[in-house]
Amino acid sequence: MKNNPELDIEKPSEDADVLLQFLDRASQVFVKKLENNDRDWSYDQTKHQNGVYIPHAQRDSGFFPTLTLKEREDGKTNEIWEAYFLTYWPQFEKGYRKSRLVNYRSKSEETHLTRIPKSAFSELLPASFLLIGCIQLADETVFECLTLDSASEETALLSDIFNLDPDFKVGIFRPEEKKSEETARIMDFAEEVISAWEDGAIARFAAENSVMPTSYEIAFRARQVFMKRHGLVNISPFSMDSPGDALREISRKIEWGIFREFQRRERSVELIRIVMGDEPIKIRTSDIIRKLIDELPAIDALMLSASQQRKSRAGYSYEHHIEAMLGDGKVPFEKQVILASKKRPDFILPSLEFIDSKKEGSETGLILSAKTTLRERWKQVEREMEGRRLFLTTVDENIASNTIEDMASFGVHLVIPESLRKSKETEYEGHENVLSFREFCDETLTPNLKTWIKTGSSH
The missing domain is CATH 2.40.330.30 (At1g16640 B3 domain)
Structure with missing residues (x-):
C-alpha cells in the first residue's frame, strides 16, 4: 500500500x-x-x-x-x-x-x-x-x-x-437468484406479520417476535452455537488450536447470521407499522402509495438506524467474546477501569493495581484492547498506554503495512486470528509487532498466568 x-x-x-x-x-x-x-x-x-x-x-x-x-x-x-x-x-x-x-x-x-x-x-x-x-x-x-x-x-x-x-x-x-433466496427467507415470516396485522395484533406480535436482543444476548447465543458445533464446553483459549480464528468465526460469521435474522424481522415489522398502522383497515393501492411517499422521512430514518445498529453491535460483541474467552481461560482481568487520563481500556491483565505497583513481576501486566475494525481508531488505544504494555486484538483484514509500522513505533502489539497471519489478502506478515492469538496465549499469557493468579486479581 x-x-x-x-x-x-x-x-x-x-x-x-x-x-x-x-x-x-x-x-x-x-x-x-x-x-x-x-x-x-x-x-x-x-x-x-x-x-x-x-x-x-x-x-x-x-x-x-x-x-x-x-x-x-x-x-x-x-x-x-x-x-x-x-x-x-x-x-x-x-x-x-x-x-x-x-x-x-x-x-x-x-x-x-x-x-x-x-x-x-x-x-x-x-x-x-x-x-x-x-x-x-x-x-x-x-x-x-x-x-x-x-x-x-x-x-x-x-x-x-x-x-x-x-x-x-x-x-x-447471479444477482436475481440472490434476490429470490432473500425473498424466500422472509416469506414465511411475512405471512405471520400479515396475519397479525389483519387480527389487529401487530403491536403484540412485534413485542413477542421482532424485538432485537441486546448485544450481550446475541453474543451469548453465538458462542453457544459455536461450542455445540465444535463439541466444546467453553471457549478457553488454552483448549483450542486457533483461538483467534474461533473469535473470528463467532463474531463475523455465527453472530452476524443471528443478528441479521433478528434485524430482518425487526425492520420488516417496523416498516409495516409505519405504512399500514397498527389497526387493520381496508386500504387501496393508491392509499398505500400515498402513505409510502408521506412516510418517506420515517422510512429513511428506519434504514439509517439499521446501518448504525450494525456498526454499534460489532464493537460491543467483540468485547463480549474476549471477556468470555478470558473468563473461560481463568485469566484474571479488570474491565473498563478508569485511568488517570480518564481513558477506559477494555481490559487490564491482571489488574491496574498490579501493573502500577512497581512490585517484582508487575512489568508482565498489560492492557488488552479489542477492536473489531481499526482504521484510524487504533490511535485512541495508544493514548491508554501511559507507559504500560498494550496489545490490540482485532479480526480486521484491511490493515495496511504502513499502519502496522506506525503501531510498532508506538509500542502497540497487534493480536490477530491465526488464519490472517500469513494470508495472501492481508499485510500482516513480516511485522515483529504482529502475533496470532495462539502466540499471544503461548508467549504472553501462559508464562505469566501463575504470577497473576498469585496476586489475587479477579474479574
Whole structure:
C-alpha cells in the first residue's frame, strides 16, 4: 500500500447506488477478494505480476470469453492462450478499453486479467474487492468493473447482499437468484406479520417476535452455537488450536447470521407499522402509495438506524467474546477501569493495581484492547498506554503495512486470528509487532498466568 489510508478518512465513499445499479444491470457477477499481488503491481514497479489473478475454475466457467491459442511467429514454443474483451471502469475512466485475459502455459494454469487501469487498484486497502459484471448491450457483451475498498460501506453492503462468508475468496453470482433466496427467507415470516396485522395484533406480535436482543444476548447465543458445533464446553483459549480464528468465526460469521435474522424481522415489522398502522383497515393501492411517499422521512430514518445498529453491535460483541474467552481461560482481568487520563481500556491483565505497583513481576501486566475494525481508531488505544504494555486484538483484514509500522513505533502489539497471519489478502506478515492469538496465549499469557493468579486479581 503506497499511501497512508488515514489521510483519506474524510474522502466520501462510493455511493451505494452505484453498486446497486451495477447489480441490477449485471446478469452474472464475478467477485474476488483481492490478494496483495492483485493490488501491488499497480504502484510497485518491482513486482512481477501484472493485473489480477483469475483462478482457472472461474476462468473456464463460461463467464469469461474462451481463451484461444495465440499465433506466434517468433519461433518460441511456449504456448500463450488469450482472450480480448471490452471492459468498462466507470469509477475511474470514461469509455471502454480492450482488456486481456492471458495464460502462459509455461506457468501451468496461472491466468491474469491485464490491460486494466492502475488507478482502480493503487489506493485500495488489503482484502478489498473486484467485481466484474456481465452486461448485455444490444448485440454485444460488455464487462463492467468495480473495485470496492474493504473499509467502505459498499463492501459491507456487498457482503450483506451475497451473504459472503468471512473466509470468502472468489465466486460468480447471479444477482436475481440472490434476490429470490432473500425473498424466500422472509416469506414465511411475512405471512405471520400479515396475519397479525389483519387480527389487529401487530403491536403484540412485534413485542413477542421482532424485538432485537441486546448485544450481550446475541453474543451469548453465538458462542453457544459455536461450542455445540465444535463439541466444546467453553471457549478457553488454552483448549483450542486457533483461538483467534474461533473469535473470528463467532463474531463475523455465527453472530452476524443471528443478528441479521433478528434485524430482518425487526425492520420488516417496523416498516409495516409505519405504512399500514397498527389497526387493520381496508386500504387501496393508491392509499398505500400515498402513505409510502408521506412516510418517506420515517422510512429513511428506519434504514439509517439499521446501518448504525450494525456498526454499534460489532464493537460491543467483540468485547463480549474476549471477556468470555478470558473468563473461560481463568485469566484474571479488570474491565473498563478508569485511568488517570480518564481513558477506559477494555481490559487490564491482571489488574491496574498490579501493573502500577512497581512490585517484582508487575512489568508482565498489560492492557488488552479489542477492536473489531481499526482504521484510524487504533490511535485512541495508544493514548491508554501511559507507559504500560498494550496489545490490540482485532479480526480486521484491511490493515495496511504502513499502519502496522506506525503501531510498532508506538509500542502497540497487534493480536490477530491465526488464519490472517500469513494470508495472501492481508499485510500482516513480516511485522515483529504482529502475533496470532495462539502466540499471544503461548508467549504472553501462559508464562505469566501463575504470577497473576498469585496476586489475587479477579474479574
